[in-house]
Amino acid sequence: MSQYPDIFDLRNWDFTLLKRYKPVFSKPNKTCHLCAMGPCKLTPPAPPLLKGGDDGGLVRVGSGRVGKCGIDEKGFKAREALLDAVIGASGHVSHAARLAEDLINKFGKDCPVNMGSHTSMPTPITTLITGCTPKNIGEFKDILVYIEGQLIHLLSSVNFGTEASPEDFVSKMLHAGMLDNLAMELADVAQISAMNMPKGESNSPLVTIGIETIDTSKPVILIIGHNSTVAHEIMHLAEDRGLKDKIEVCGLCCAASDGARHSHGFKIIGNQASQIDVIKSGIADMVILDTQCIRADVVEEARKVDSIIIATTQETALGLKDLTGKSPDEASEYITRNGTGIILDKKKAAEAALKIVISEQWSVVRKRKEVEKMRSLEDEQKLLTSHPLNFSTSGLLRIGRGPIRDSEIRGVAPSIIMGDIPGIVGIFGCPEERQGSGVRDQGSEKPIPINSDSDV
Ligand code: SF4
Structure with missing residues (x-):
């Protein structure tokens, strides 16, 4: 694998994954407002002989309603999903960059990366993606510059008249997810190291x-x-x-x-x-x-x-x-x-x-x-x-205990992979606000059944 991968470095692997796992786009939105030529209402491939097109988008007989720019419904939905992925990743990347900046200002760029004695690999995601193992938090800056640059390229793919292929949009979403995980690791390693947060010890307070x-x-x-x-x-x-x-x-x-x-x-x-x-x-x-x-x-x-x-x-x-x-x-x-x-x-x-x-x-x-x-x-x-x-x-x-210990993951990896001991899946998130705190508009467009979206 390439160090500091660009979008295309993992494209073939993404396509291999996409042959096995079909993406799901859960947003019910069917109208694109991205550019000034819109709004365009997009529909999935229609039965042959459907004609019309006087309310916005063009109609290709037998191929569904496409946008004025030519993008089809699958491309539109995949593009929206990429935008969501980039927005989400930007939040974490921005947080990591601001946090690193604050910590470098307070503790200095030479503040050592210190993840304690329970792991031999203090920055596993960073090392896998970039090939380097930062010794101090000042070294995070170059990695964050790489992430920020990649996010700009991904966002540019959302722009009108750029990417159109659903498969490429999804490949780029996976790239955004990789960058997001990288930024989250940098943020947590920076704060664990600089602010002496728990480092994998038992019985955290x-x-x-x-x-x-x-x-x-x-x-x-x-x-x-x-x-x-x-x-x-x-x-x-x-x-x-x-x-x-x-x-x-x-x-x-x-x-x-x-x-x-x-x-x-x-x-x-x-x-x-x-x-x-x-x-x-x-x-x-x-x-x-x-x-x-x-x-x-x-x-x-x-x-x-x-x-x-x-x-x-x-x-x-x-x-x-x-x-x-x-x-x-x-x-x-x-x-x-x-x-x-x-x-x-x-x-x-x-x-x-x-x-x-x-x-x-x-x-x-x-x-x-x-x-x-x-x-x-x-x-x-x-x-x-x-x-x-x-x-x-x-x-x-x-309180959060910090890094997973080597003895809990790498030491037992063969047994987990072979099924001798069970793995663990953690599902985390915030609860929804109680009723009355805000009104969610269900809109006139009904959610699209998952199955109809699963054939990209
Ligand atoms: S980007 Fe394409 S589909 Fe979206 S509003 Fe513009 S022309 Fe219509």
């Missing part, structure tokens, strides 16, 4: 979970997103300044899981699906956002309950004012007065957050909202515990 575990008599800082550096900065700054027992730092979603991996006093209070309920409860005095899984109405809802918002990434700016160039004092003053602001420097954001939540000025606001907050928190707890998924179950959760 237990942390408290559940909204009920928050002491609302203290200022509450809630972190939502994926970039674990802001939680790291806040926890360390609070400790350095003797504020650790005077504030509550908690999180939702991935920011929470990763925050708890480096700081065991960090509380996980819910997942992405409970985001709007937690925000509306007013439990948070301060909400820190980074990127991904952030609800579009988070600023509006947070401000209704007097929660302050600090956004920390360029990807999720939400129309807020950028205060990165201001001093922590100036930024804090602006945010206290206006309720929102962006600070891209995570250390400065942490300083501003602490400064605000322990300030005299903010304690007046806190007192004003305290009664209301307690009442809404009670309602919220009832609401969450009545949910079928019971978001609010408090208890203990074992």
Whole structure:
């Protein structure tokens, strides 16, 4: 296999896989809006003698309705699927690049890759794809540049008048998936190494979970997103300044899981699906956002309950004012007065957050909202515990243990392959939001039965 493979390096192998495994495109959409010549309504191959074409697309007799650019229905659906794959991969790649940048700024480019003693191969995916085994996190930059370049080529294939073959679109989706996995490994190895997260040891620590575990008599800082550096900065700054027992730092979603991996006093209070309920409860005095899984109405809802918002990434700016160039004092003053602001420097954001939540000025606001907050928190707890998924179950959760040990995978690989011992399939994901948090438009186009899509 080629090192740093380009799209064509694995194309033949992808086609071999496609002969064996048929792809499924589950999106029900049949109308293309990609370019200014559209919209075009596309249909699968029609019976011979079908004629028409006066409502958008052209009709080829016997071959279904195609777009004005000539793309057929299978190509259109495969193209949409490639776009989805590139969007998803871009989220992880962007996160990995921003996280690596933050960690290099904080710990230096020579910060060693350290995945502990339980694995002899610290970066298995990276080594397989690139042929190199990075020794420090500074070396991740070149690999991320490779991934970013490949993603641009994949995105360009989605462009009007470029790729048309369903098989090639799917091959490119597999390429996007490979890049996505590579970026995810880099992000996790960087944070495990730099922030000394668990490295495969047994009995990783237990942390408290559940909204009920928050002491609302203290200022509450809630972190939502994926970039674990802001939680790291806040926890360390609070400790350095003797504020650790005077504030509550908690999180939702991935920011929470990763925050708890480096700081065991960090509380996980819910997942992405409970985001709007937690925000509306007013439990948070301060909400820190980074990127991904952030609800579009988070600023509006947070401000209704007097929660302050600090956004920390360029990807999720939400129309807020950028205060990165201001001093922590100036930024804090602006945010206290206006309720929102962006600070891209995570250390400065942490300083501003602490400064605000322990300030005299903010304690007046806190007192004003305290009664209301307690009442809404009670309602919220009832609401969450009545949910079928019971978001609010408090208890203990074992934090992510880090890399799989050699003894758990490579040492037993022959036995797993030969079927002597069972393998494990893990299926993970976030629960769906409860009814009433948003309305999903089912649209007029019905989902396409899987079988009709399975013959690319
Ligand atoms: S890309 Fe093709 S199918 Fe899509 S809107 Fe443009 S012309 Fe129509």
